Amino acid sequence: MPDTLKQSVIDAGKWIDQQGWCPATGGNFSVRIDAKHAWVTASGKHKGALTPEDLLQVDLKGVVIGSEKRPSAETLLHMALYGLDADIGAVLHTHSVSSTVLSRLVDGDVLTLRGYEMQKSLSGNTTHDAEAAIHVFDNTQDMPELAAQLHQRWLQRPLQWGFLVRGHGLYAWGRDMAEARRHLEGLEFLFACELEMIKLGQR
Numbered sequence: 001m002p003d004t005l006k007q008s009v010i011d012a013g014k015w016i017d018q019q020g021w022c023p024a025t026g027g028n029f030s031v032r033i034d035a036k037h038a039w040v041t042a043s044g045k046h047k048g049a050l051t052p053e054d055l056l057q058v059d060l061k062g063v064v065i066g067s068e069k070r071p072s073a074e075t076l077l078h079m080a081l082y083g084l085d086a087d088i089g090a091v092l093h094t095h096s097v098s099s100t101v102l103s104r105l106v107d108g109d110v111l112t113l114r115g116y117e118m119q120k121s122l123s124g125n126t127t128h129d130a131e132a133a134i135h136v137f138d139n140t141q142d143m144p145e146l147a148a149q150l151h152q153r154w155l156q157r158p159l160q161w162g163f164l165v166r167g168h169g170l171y172a173w174g175r176d177m178a179e180a181r182r183h184l185e186g187l188e189f190l191f192a193c194e195l196e197m198i199k200l201g202q203r
């Protein structure tokens with residue numbers, strides 16, 4: 001019987017690849033299995049051509065169960081999110097041009113989106129007339145350090161929908177894969193709009 005959770009990751013990878021949001025072997029994805037485990041993409045795979053064998057079962061500490069393959073280099077960030085919020089069911093990390101460039105142009109730790117109808121694609125938002133805060137973290141190859149920073153900011157106030165890593169990309173999540181995809185698509189649209197505004201000198 002096909003594993004529908006694994007298939008949801010494979011399908012997301014094909015769609016994300018079609019959007020051009022995961023060039024080369026960039027990006028990584030996961031879906032929650034239960035309270036303490038998730039399927040995470042193996043490291044170094046092209047995310048548009050994943051197979052069921054490219055999905056590795058991992059625990060909250062990022063330890064792989066039942067495979068010798070290497071999990072994503074960023075597994076710890078996925079597992080940190082599952083540990084921080086029991087309602088998170090899927091996480092999608094992408095390397096789009098918009099998220100990579102915009103994250104480098106943001107001064108400080110937060111990108112504030114306001115005035116866009118498409119903010120309503122982010123769960124809980126009912127109007128363009130509110131502010132949506134997207135946190136930005138400096139890039140590092142030190143995943144335990146990045147996971148610790150995420151933990152620290154989350155304790156001040158839980159993050160919503162996604163966060164940016166400067167010059168690197170976007171992490172988006174949702175209660176399930178469908179919501180994670182919607183948040184990813186909504187955020188990518190909003191980032192593209194913000195970049196256009198900057199190019200037009202409106203920021």
Ligand SMILES: CSC[C@@H](O)[C@@H](O)C(=O)COP(=O)(O)O
Pocket residue numbers: 024025026027028041042043044045071072073074093
């Ligand atoms: C093209 S290298 C990108 C990696 O360094 C990393 O940022 C990434 O997103 C993919 O890493 P992976 O280990 O394949 O999950």
Ligand SMILES: [Zn+2]
Pocket residue numbers: 026027028074093095168169
């Ligand atoms: Zn990455």
